[in-house]
Amino acid sequence: MTLSAAGRVGLAGAAVVGVAFGMARYAYGLTLPAVRQDLGLSEVVLGLVASATFAGYLAGLLLAGPLAARRGPRACTSVGGGCGALGAVVVAAAPSPGWLAAGAVLAGSAGGWAWAPYSDIVTRTVPVPRRSRALALVTTGTSGGLVLLGALAVLALSGSWRLVWAGVAVAAVGAAVVNLLLVPPLAPPARSPRRTAGPGATTGLVGRLRVPLAYSLVYFAVVVVYFTYAADLLAGGDVPAAVPALYAAVGLSGVVALATGTFARRLGSARVAALSLVTVGLALTLLALAGTSLTATVVSAGTFGVGYMTGSAVLAVWTAEVVPARAGAAFTVCLVVGALTSVAAPALAGALIPTLGLGPLLLGTAGVSLLGGAALLVPRRSRAAPGPPVG
Template sequence: MTRREELALSAAGLCLIGACYGLARFAYGLFVPSFRDEFSLDATATGVIASGGYVVYCVAVLAASVLTPRLGARGVAVTAGAFATAGTLTIALAGSTPALVLGVLLGGASSGLVSPALAHAVAHRVASERQGRVQTVVNAGTGVGVAIAGPIALLTRDEWREAWLSFAILASLATLWAAVRVPGDRGDAPPTGLLPRPFFPPGSLHLTVAAVLAGAASAAVWTFGRDLMVAEGLDEQGSTVAWILLGALGAGAGDLAARLGIPAAWSGATLLLAGATALLAVAPGRLATASVAAASFGAAYIAVTGLLLVWATRVHPRSPAAGVGWAFLVLALGQAAGSSALGAVDEASDARTTFVVAALAAVVAAMVRPTARVSPDAPPRRTRG
């Protein structure tokens, strides 16, 4: 693959990740107030709907891990984009709560399908010395999608259906681009099973623990962050601006983190995640503080997920799609468990204590680094360049 082809793959992958994660999955939290009014939802119902997205995400990750080596990266990536388009369009047209739920589930499935497929494409088509950089640039699409969703939400205001229709159009364009630029071959590795083989090669235990802790730590901001800002006096516009900053700075973090090497970058990114989470607990009702905290969290979260992606491909060089699928599966499980546990902490004490607990989880995650046997700063093998 030439440098120009690598650039085209990186750009198409970044846009598809942005559509699946930033629009079809994470934009749900931006519109919860509108959904509550339109569909008469209480806090419990909105939480259950969000949890359903996590469950479908986990199932889709496992499916992508199995199907990608058999069908090729392009087929699974385009399917992910089709799910993102269908999900956002379903929400735009939703006339009832079941339709809203269906749209959220389709969006969750799209994000679960897309990461293993794109990781497989990069691992098998990009030269090994450039794989880490391309993987993290593609993964930064989450930040791009989040940053795009915010301005659209501000422009459409109460016309939330128009916002989601815009998301559907953007998702369809990203899907068409992926259909052209993502390689269609299966690569040179044999198809893997439901889980990576070998299931626990050297370094995989550290990868698993790190992913679970990072997921649990990030759950506070993703699940309760905007509600905390609004509850503490920040208006809807101010909290949306903070959300935009979360995505905007996150979009440029992956490549910088990759340059530092995984062990040092992992500790730095998770400690930044901890600091941003704690800072939001200090003064969530002040726009300046909330904006700095959200921007720092976004940069840290994109770096963390990008590093997990590269870490997984190096722990599982023979089955990168399955390895990335496993890492992102346990990350999502950590987020789901973290949301429930932090919700219980919130009920027992207060929201700010919840964020401090999440910050402590991120500090613990910083201590779990790649083992020496993984050789995290050296590529596992040379692929076709």
């Protein structure tokens, strides 16, 4: 059976993003308790390393644009696969905190290299009626990556946390091969005077993306806190399978994000984004109150998976709707803002935990997410009342 263009690109994107974003970027949070014990790191150092991984992600985002302009978007996804594989190998063999940080930063950059270029790949290879579905499929690949990460965590229960990172390296190589086989080597986008980069062009893009940018600011901050510290909260319990169950539940429930394109068409992308923030806020509240209960943890993770994956997919759909001619650039701008908050959030959390405790920190983060969802809905209603929507 021959796959359609949407099927080929969607499958390749799901594999690459699933490994780069769902595994390489979040494996650090999953292995954090064991890393602390093995290498004897403090909360402050652990928080700084977590922030550094998102700094790597930010670097990948910023460097992907120039590379795509010279070599085409597939080159960025290939570099992302290579960074994920090499970084995971370095972490798996890390003898010291310095090597751990270097490998984690390189692995963390994989998502930055790979994710946004797929918006351009989809818009250039997939017919308009199927684009939102293909974009949702690419983003929802993260769910598969998280399920696989949970399986690796089960394997590591009887061995070392380093097995998780070795598994990430193997998966990254496999995804890179799928990417080369299924995605055509697209030429760099043609340059034109109207699309020349400059302050005016950037300002105009940001102006059109005001609401998605505000959403990105809150969404990425609350998501990174959940992923960085959820495993840490559960590690002290009496149920060793709690951490793998957490990641598997997030991945499995996140499959609902495959319908994000349909949700966006019926409700509007802004409303879907707002509901995602509310769902993540509820999941953070449940996690903070769950203690070491496996049942409560699975409920929290399942709730979080719906909000996290739908919230991620809707950002790709939303930016492509707002700026269809520059979908990759629009998505990158929002991801850069999200990366900046992702860099700051773990470091800030690591500094606050010794004073507040992890539970109160999670509750405070939940409050931010809930307020963000409410704030996102209010201005949309007030702007819609005076006249017809701007299209």
